[in-house]
Amino acid sequence: MTSAPVREPRQHRSRVTRARLLDTAVDVLAELGWLGGTVTVVAERAGVSRGAVQHHFPTREDLFTAAIDHIAGDLVARTRLDGARIPPGPAHTEAVVEALASMFRGTLYRAALNLWTAAVNDPVLRARVIPLDLRLTAAIYDMAVELLDADVSLPGVSAAVEAALDVARGLGISALVIDYDERRRAVVRQWAASLDHVLAGNGAP
Numbered sequence: 001m002t003s004a005p006v007r008e009p010r011q012h013r014s015r016v017t018r019a020r021l022l023d024t025a026v027d028v029l030a031e032l033g034w035l036g037g038t039v040t041v042v043a044e045r046a047g048v049s050r051g052a053v054q055h056h057f058p059t060r061e062d063l064f065t066a067a068i069d070h071i072a073g074d075l076v077a078r079t080r081l082d083g084a085r086i087p088p089g090p091a092h093t094e095a096v097v098e099a100l101a102s103m104f105r106g107t108l109y110r111a112a113l114n115l116w117t118a119a120v121n122d123p124v125l126r127a128r129v130i131p132l133d134l135r136l137t138a139a140i141y142d143m144a145v146e147l148l149d150a151d152v153s154l155p156g157v158s159a160a161v162e163a164a165l166d167v168a169r170g171l172g173i174s175a176l177v178i179d180y181d182e183r184r185r186a187v188v189r190q191w192a193a194s195l196d197h198v199l200a201g202n203g204a205p
Contacts, residue, residue, distance in 0.1 A: 022070045027045070068136075075108060080147070093148060097168075097192045141161065161195070
């Protein structure tokens with residue numbers, strides 16, 4: 001007697017579909033931007049119906065902000081884990097800054113920039129992006145403080161960490177057009193040296 005095939009639990013299939021939609025949405029947003037990145041395109045590339053997308057994400061704003069939030073959360077977790085493995089020593093700060101700068105590169109960062117840019121002239125989207133930006137910025141800042149073992153009670157330390165993250169974002173934007181790898185490494189070294197100065201309690205360099 002042949003046993004009946006085991007059916008995949010509906011809840012598991014739903015989670016798999018949702019994860020596939022989030023990954024696909026980031027790829028589509030990075031490639032086509034907000035105007036070209038429609039729910040229909042995401043549905044076609046993910047191999048599901050438009051109705052299936054809207055079952056998980058009723059609006060386009062829901063879909064793309066959830067996608068950035070989810071993938072960025074995974075990236076922060078991976079960077080925190082990798083950063084925790086960086087050995088202490090003279091090159092520690094530079095290695096951490098390089099790890100932080102690497103977060104602002106690639107498909108996710110391109111997708112996020114496309115979403116943030118679209119939000120400038122779209123009040124509905126902007127209302128969704130602002131809290132997302134604040135949440136992600138806080139998570140990355142907290143991670144940076146942890147990996148740098150920074151004492152934010154010291155004068156200038158918090159501002160120095162924030163400045164380093166702003167530089168990392170700027171390098172990521174530049175890399176979207178022309179990736180000057182040698183220049184990027186030089187900037188990372190300079191900011192690491194400045195951070196070391198401040199982290200040691202010497203104030204702004």
